[in-house]
Amino acid sequence: MDLLRFITAGSVDDGKSTLIGRLLYDSKSILIDQLEAIEKQSKNKEDGEIDLALLTDGLRAEREQGITIDVAYKYFSTPSRKFIIADAPGHIQYTRNMVTGASNSDLIIILVDARSGVVEQTRRHSIIASLLGLPHVVVAINKMDLVEYSQDVYNNIVIDYANMAKSLGLKEVTYIPISALKGDNIVEKAATTPWYEGEALLSILEKVQVQQDIDLEHARFPVQYVIRPQTEELHDYRGYAGKLHSGIYKKGDAVTVLPSGVTSTITAIELNGKEVEEAFAPQSVILHLADDVDISRGDVIVKSNDQPNVAQELEVLLCWMDTKPLAAGKKYLLQLNSTVVKSVVKELQYKVDVNTLEQHASPEQAVLNDIVKATIKVARPVAFDAYKKLRTSGGAILIDETSHVTVGACMIQ
């Protein structure tokens, strides 16, 4: 059994909550007491059907306003996979939430209302998916029951979307006609769409290959914590604790510690208290090196024959997440995995229109939900990879120095 993390996106009322409710319901992940609670709340509905969307409503403010405001995480599993859903609201003002949810996802389900087809929000969600480098896209064309399960309607939307996907460089796109409300093509293939040759949504989610998304080629190990028991029997023990963000490490590998550039050799790898010959992403391990080098939290141990970039100036695509605007010249802390450095945003080169992908040169500032291309200077050299090459070593956050709030998400170019 493995793990798939996905995010759902769609405009308000496209049926996102209903779809998630349906997946949870049909995979029997909803328990009686939770059902009773939503049955009670569904009473004011006329048709007597339970309102599956209620399952995903979280906070009181959200229930009162009838919309989702924040990312919620939901869980279900089938015999072959555990699923983690990041349920992010779709309104324009919530680009920030979608970026957050997408950052940890392997796959995105983009909902399209069959009656309206590809709309501005579909485009925006797809652009965010491409910027965040989501490897798999499923376009779920919903409310097919309201267009008489018409193959033509479906085909036209597929053609529209495929054109856009090509221009955005989205690679793996799967299309599926569904009715979240009726449950058509969700868990089982529906008789209502005999012309549809693909599989039901749940089968697609169960079968999509996510293993290959973990990069095993470029070994990156950010040190989180140094373990030094300093007891009598473990007097000289010095282990570097961390998670392999990518790649494979073997005992005997020649390694380089960045940013210092000091070299050494791996003498031992500990996994769960036992010595192993090799370890791979995303395992959490302890590494031991041959030489008594000065390594601390924030350093990255890489294999000497495959090194990331080390620089003090970063070109980034930046999603601004704070209500206070960003202007060039402002200072922030930049956190990239376990590295935290002072930084200054030197220049805003252009702003990306998330609806059209057009670039507007030299913006004065970036406001909440803007995506801008910027140059950031950091106080000392940091090790990184281009986000497009290695998601796990190319994403960083900006932290406000006084409020300590996370204000920006950077994808290093």
Next chain:
Amino acid sequence: MSQYRLDYLDQLESESIHIMREVAGQFERPALLFSGGKDSITLVHLALKAFRPGKFPFPLVHIDTGHNFPEALAFRDMLAEQIGEKLIVRKVADTIKAKGLTEPKGKFASRNALQTFTLLDTIEEFEFDACIGGARRDEEKARAKERIFSVRDEFGQWDPKRQRPELWNIYNGKISKGENVRVFPISNWTELDIWNYIRREKIALPSIYFSHEREVLEYEGQLVATSEFIQLEPTDSVVTKTVRYRTVGDMTCTAAVESVATNIDDIIREITATKTSERGETRIDDKVSEAAMEDRKKNGYF
């Protein structure tokens, strides 16, 4: 390349270890809140994996309501001793005395709400800047929206509107003086994941998780253990049943389920077959209102 494939439990485990080590790396005075229940026992197990052969970079802290199951307390002491880590216990009864708080009244008088006072006092006493807890997002709707690093103000309050976005595997633990962070390393685990992990790792649990005979009060469809902490009336139906616990909270607000499961395999089988959620079946305190948990969190609760 199939030899480089991780099982879902390995992935969850690695994520949790990573989070624990972020706490160790980012904070000066963290603590691990330990209740003696299966989730916090799992946290201890993960901490052993994260930090051995070193010592834990934090003490275990138990907020003792005085209404705990004796089996859980005994287990707590035994475990702390066995792993040789520091255990700090602070008692709600002492806070009640010191602060002149009012003891809750009623049939199932629960000190659940009062334990927040003791927790906040303990955080202040030791100047804890991060408290690791065993909450899971599948437990409850408000929890489903909470971050893994959840920043609280000096009153311990959770403000859902002020949550920091949490991206990739990057956890922002920067705080101002007076603030602290609640950290939930097993956020992404479900109840079943925990049980499967306990089985796989052969983690020992207090005996009350397994089927045993117990005198219980049948109350509105729930089975509550009789104890000095609940008031019986002559009309109450008290019976002896074969039960086990799915969660371990206070004796006053945790209900037992009828079960003959004597080992983990049986428990997993029963959970897979049951149709009621863990909190719904066994937590009397969440039933009060639709937003009970949300309100308690906003007031500094876990």
